[in-house]
Amino acid sequence: MTLLQLTGVRAAYDGVQALHGMDLAVTGGEMVALLGANGAGKTTTLRAISGTVSVEGAVVFDERDVTGWAAHRVARLGVGHVPEGRGTFVDLTVEENLTLGTLARGSRLRGQVKEDLAAVHELFPILRDFSRRQAGALSGGQQQMLAIARAILGRPRLLLVDEPSLGLAPMVTTEILRSLRVLQAEWQLAVLLAEQNARRALAVVDRAYVLESGRVVASGSAAELRENTAVQDAYLGAEQTGRPA
Amino acid sequence: MSGARTPAVVRPPAERDSEITVSTSHALPPAPRVGLRTAWWTAALAVVLLLAALAPASVISDFQFFQLNRVVTFAIAIGGLNLLLGWAGTISAGHGALFGIGAYTTAILVADHGVPWPLAVLASLVVGLVVGALLGLPALRLGGMNLGLITLAIALLLPPLLTRLDWLTGGPFGKTTPRVEAPPGLPFSSPQWLFLVNLVVLAVVFWLLSNMLRGRMGRALDAAASSRVMAAAHAIPTNRITVAVFAVSAAVAALGGALFHLTTRTSTPDSFTFLLSISLIAGAVVGGSRSFVGAIIGAAFVVFVPESLGGFVDPAAAGQWQQVVYAAALLLVIYFFPRGLAGLVRQARNRLVRRSSTNARSQEEQS
């Protein structure tokens, strides 16, 4: 069943077009990657879905046309977004950050907050150990974990994750992606993962779209894309070219 | 909040997370640079007014000249305030007080020390510069809205101070000076003569200011106002510039005040209350704080709007209605014409010019 459908989505920043008609679909419970170089439009696509950038075209989530909706209303429908830059509430404690996550679920699954918190703490023990600490004092990787934990505690049906690997050591990235996969399976969560690092993303996702200049230029299952020589040449080399931290 | 060093303690939340919000920023938009065009406009306006000054008393009465003099002297002060609001991106809630300091300096020098008025006016300018530098210096460390706070204190403290220091200021009755007469042989009444003087000063001051803003100073200010970080990256000493600009702005306001005193002849503590500071801000915003034509429009607003209210409202409540009108005008302009009335005028003119040029083109094509 299609959970998310983008049709001809266009978005612009101050008149400069960033998305030129995106078509994309995510089915409930699957994990999909958005691949593409820096500036390809991955972040903007995620923003178009969560309503943090204004768009033309159609964004349909769970059979509801949410185009033009305010971000908090989209979130209430069950769209979690781990934004670029992690969006940490730096002056709040780790615990308060997580509480905000649980509040985001509204009245759904209210009774399950305790168990879910326990599950998240098991996945990221560091968040329990540092629960009284100011979130701004965490390291980059820890803040990334916090951001993901906060978003999934809202029990979204679709989780948008923007470049969790950015600025992190490869080991940490692998750990985070693996945790994401675990959660996704356990909580029947669909995940849309924006990643520049195609090789690593394709190792965990089911399917992927490849973006270039605000358009989808290739798509397919992870296995297909790994085999696709054009994609390989263009994106799987990304690891060697070095990327800004 | 990484910058322990950023002097702008007062930082809006919108700035903190600009990486996520796609800002539909509503900042005072950068208007085109002050160009020759502005200078021309000012000059043209000056010539028109000059002709008016020569008009016989039957056309423009002495009282009307008196009002015009208030407009011109306010315009000078608002022009000074524009440096802060329009270019330096900071605010002074105390320009009314600086205006008052200029007025009192001239009043005291002329009344008690027999100084000729032109020298007294110059002295006001210097006093304004010094006071401005002294007030601006803390901005070196504070920056941003704290300057607003300090100037607010000055605005509120000046009237009681003026009352208190009666050995210097004449206390609650203030200082009165003799009428300024035109040099013998010239056929001008006193208000007429002052009008000419004020106009010349206005033209010179605005010309100097726009020259200043067109040069390195203007670029530096723009960079500083748009981003402290960027300015720092270009090694622009934003704080030192802010102090300099504040001093110049204060000097110009004091100059306006000095001329204002020559027009009204009596300065009392309650001529320079907080409401005057607010009026000047209202004039600057309504006229358009990045335009010297705007300063004149704004000054006319400040002088004539309360005046024209007189006929409609209970005279006892006139002051309150004046405040209501200022408030409404400020809000309207901020919401709908962020470039002020001057911006509106410019827009209308551009549209006219464009239309006439397209007309010309289509005619050419037809022939």
Added chain:
Amino acid sequence: MTELWQQVLSGLGSGFIYASLALAICLVFQGTGAVNFAQGVMATASAYLAWSLVSNGMNFWLALVLVLAASFVLGALIERVFIRPVEGSSPLVMLTVTVALLIGLQAVVALIWGDDPQQLQSPFGGGSVEVFGARLTAQQLGAAAVVLVTLLLAGAFFRFTTLGLRMRAAAQNPASARLLSIDVGRMLALGWGLAATVGAVAGVIFAPTLGVSPAMMDSSLLLALAAATLGGFESRGGAVVGGLVLGVAANLASRYIPGIGSDLQLVVPFAVIFLVLLLRPQGLFGRVSSVRA
């Protein structure tokens, strides 16, 4: 010695006015990034409202409750109508709007209720109490107690309730808050409403001392702004402490420094701020957050 103690206590008394207004100013600033120059006159309007009710025979405390509710609505409404159109603008634009609100609202208050000062009866009666050798009126003591309770309640609200947490989140990182389904616009309106309420408590409860007039809050506003600067606009607790400190300092200065009467009392806070800001630009209590990239 007793004289000094007396001056300290009565300074502390007026310090509570500045503290609550400063807290209100902080709430608004943290939410919308606006330094609300109209905070004082909003409290003035509340005081007039209370005066109208009480002089029409209503019980003081009932009037207080009604006025607090009305002030909350008024504050939220002001945010929705006047601040919303310029949300996220530069501080300068915000400041201009709140200055416009200040002069507009003050004029409206004067047009409705007139210029003449009115007297509101103290709900605490005319008695006085001895506190460690100093004599305080029941009004002084009672007003301070009410404001103190208000400040504590406000603190507890932000610290312990989920709504308080959501408001803090919306203030700190609105973009991120939206992604967690927080209606930031509503939180900002709530913040203004709450600020207006806190200010109204001070305005109404101190009205018997200050007298009810359009300008009753003018110098308090200034001292509150000074207190917020002193405490750091980011720190609610700091603003409250700043208000109390300034209350005492201003009172002591006007008593003991020759030449500073009540008309020039305002010099004191600004001298204090001047010094503090030169030494600690983030304010006495403002934190330099530890943020890592």
